[in-house]
Amino acid sequence: xxxxxxxxxxxxxxxxxxxxxxxxxxxxxxxxxxxxxxxxxxxxxxxxxxxxxxxxxxxxxxxxxxxxxxxxxxxxxxxxxxxxxxxxxxxxxxxxxxxxxxxxxxxxxxxxxxxxxxxxxxxxxxxxxxxxxxxxxxxxxxxxxxxxxxxxxxxxxxxxxxxxxxxxxxxxxxxxxxxxxxxxxxxxxxxxxxxxxxxxxxxxxxxxxxxxxx
Numbered sequence: 001x002x003x004x005x006x007x008x009x010x011x012x013x014x015x016x017x018x019x020x021x022x023x024x025x026x027x028x029x030x031x032x033x034x035x036x037x038x039x040x041x042x043x044x045x046x047x048x049x050x051x052x053x054x055x056x057x058x059x060x061x062x063x064x065x066x067x068x069x070x071x072x073x074x075x076x077x078x079x080x081x082x083x084x085x086x087x088x089x090x091x092x093x094x095x096x097x098x099x100x101x102x103x104x105x106x107x108x109x110x111x112x113x114x115x116x117x118x119x120x121x122x123x124x125x126x127x128x129x130x131x132x133x134x135x136x137x138x139x140x141x142x143x144x145x146x147x148x149x150x151x152x153x154x155x156x157x158x159x160x161x162x163x164x165x166x167x168x169x170x171x172x173x174x175x176x177x178x179x180x181x182x183x184x185x186x187x188x189x190x191x192x193x194x195x196x197x198x199x200x201x202x203x204x205x206x207x208x209x210x211x212x213x214x
Contacts, residue, residue, distance in 0.1 A: 031173035032090050035213055038070035041086070045204035048074040051081065065089075065096045080197050082184035084205070088213075090176045092165050098179030100158045101146050102133055110135040110142075117156050118145075120199055122206045129156035130202070132195065134186070141186040143194040145202060149178040152213060154206075180209060 043050035052073040061069075066087040075081045089096050106112060113134040119127045130147035147154055148161040151174050155161045165175050182201055186194045 029173050033176055038068050041070055051075040085181040087179045092175040105135050110137045120202050122203050128154045131156050142183050144183050145198040146181040
């Protein structure tokens with residue numbers, strides 16, 4: 001069952017209070033992983049090829065405060081395109097964390113049409129939990145697939161990522177977190193085609209993402 005935005009915010013606030021207590025009372029040495037620059041992420045994934053590096057507005061970066069990010073367009077041979085974004089935060093201890101697309105996109109004028117939790121089967125990795133979020137602005141519709149990494153663990157829920165950060169810190173000393181987001185246009189009424197494209201890209205990207213954040 002998915003929580004409403006109001007309930008999610010209340011739960012997230014409660015978890016943040018617990019986290020704050022844990023972060024500053026648990027005698028755990030913080031480990032900042034050595035993660036390479038995301039701009040070095042491969043420009044070819046299967047048959048997907050990078051087509052553009054998309055700059056993020058300074059005001060948006062000032063609000064998000066990631067330690068690093070990647071915002072890149074990829075294209076397939078059939079000319080279908082998508083946007084791939086990763087926001088990486090090397091620690092939660094200073095209060096920074098990814099913002100859910102379900103909070104950010106409506107603020108940018110996109111109307112939410114549907115949202116559901118899904119699972120992407122990735123060969124050699126297993127099932128990756130994620131969110132399928134369909135939005136519309138004017139006559140444009142887009143398929144948004146996104147999930148989080150808390151350390152090395154993929155998690156669909158923002159609240160779940162916050163919860164997992166506490167044992168991850170106690171056991172490994174790391175609280176780094178990432179948001180992975182894929183957006184592809186829905187052409188006409190071909191929702192399934194957009195979903196298949198996003199899933200195909202995700203299957204190619206997941207093993208490389210997980211190698212990058214080890």
